[in-house]
Amino acid sequence: MASKKQGLGRGLSAMLSSEKLDTNKSNINDIELSEISVNPFQPRSNFSNNSLKELSISIKNIGIIQPITVRKIENNKYQLISGERRLRACKEIGLKKIPAFVRMANDQDSLEMALVENIHRQDLDAIEIAISYQRLLEEINLTQEELSDKIGKNRTTISNYLRLLKLDPIIQSGIRDGFISMGHGRALINVRSNQEQLNIYKKIISKNLSVRNTELLVRDLKDEPVKGIKKIKTKFISSLLSTDVHLTKEKNGKGNFVINFKNEGEFNRINKLLNE
Numbered sequence: 001m002a003s004k005k006q007g008l009g010r011g012l013s014a015m016l017s018s019e020k021l022d023t024n025k026s027n028i029n030d031i032e033l034s035e036i037s038v039n040p041f042q043p044r045s046n047f048s049n050n051s052l053k054e055l056s057i058s059i060k061n062i063g064i065i066q067p068i069t070v071r072k073i074e075n076n077k078y079q080l081i082s083g084e085r086r087l088r089a090c091k092e093i094g095l096k097k098i099p100a101f102v103r104m105a106n107d108q109d110s111l112e113m114a115l116v117e118n119i120h121r122q123d124l125d126a127i128e129i130a131i132s133y134q135r136l137l138e139e140i141n142l143t144q145e146e147l148s149d150k151i152g153k154n155r156t157t158i159s160n161y162l163r164l165l166k167l168d169p170i171i172q173s174g175i176r177d178g179f180i181s182m183g184h185g186r187a188l189i190n191v192r193s194n195q196e197q198l199n200i201y202k203k204i205i206s207k208n209l210s211v212r213n214t215e216l217l218v219r220d221l222k223d224e225p226v227k228g229i230k231k232i233k234t235k236f237i238s239s240l241l242s243t244d245v246h247l248t249k250e251k252n253g254k255g256n257f258v259i260n261f262k263n264e265g266e267f268n269r270i271n272k273l274l275n276e
Contacts, residue, residue: 067099126182130161183211
């Protein structure tokens with residue numbers, strides 16, 4: 001268990017546990033809302049109006065359970081690191097002050113803490129998580145292995161989220177808006193043609209297809225043979241190269257010839273045979 005807690009990263013663990021805060025570097029103050037500017041590094045862009053309204057009612061009735069986190073940028077001026085929903089909800093009900101952890105953080109620390117805290121939210125959609133992963137890899141210069149250790153997620157999970165960013169933007173929007181699930185998105189990633197992705201995406205919505213049915217639809221599309229090519233030819237090439245070979249086609253008549261290999265050595269062997 002200890003290793004998983006460490007994997008959350010020093011930014012998130014500090015924000016979530018006031019008992020672990022270094023009082024020399026962080027403390028809780030009631031800060032004027034007018035003195036707090038929003039976080040330019042906030043990775044989240046979608047805020048549900050309903051959830052904000054519910055949070056506003058909760059804060060009005062029982063107060064703020066978890067303070068926001070800010071950093072001081074100049075005299076009586078603060079910048080939000082995490083807690084934008086709480087900040088918005090307080091503004092909504094007309095509060096003048098909000099309890100906040102005041103931390104010492106530079107721009108990179110602020111970005112990292114905002115991203116890591118964002119990843120662990122329960123109401124985050126899959127695309128927002130994928131974007132947060134991507135930004136941690138690119139802007140904080142983390143490898144997938146380092147990111148895995150930091151947030152306590154295995155590398156396969158991280159890779160599955162990152163692959164969603166390869167989908168057509170319309171499909172990504174569909175995941176964000178809840179029209180399809182991450183499972184549907186993962187199935188669609190295996191469709192190479194963007195147009196075919198969109199065609200299947202429309203079928204998922206119009207026919208309310210399950211993830212399993214979507215996977216079967218994608219598999220059937222991949223297994224469709226190219227017209228005019230006999231199976232014996234595929235088997236011959238497969239036998240010649242000692243590996244699986246597949247022919248697929250799209251509706252526009254274009255097709256793909258796919259040769260599978262398991263490792264670098266097998267690739268070199270096949271490449272040598274093809275060039276003889």
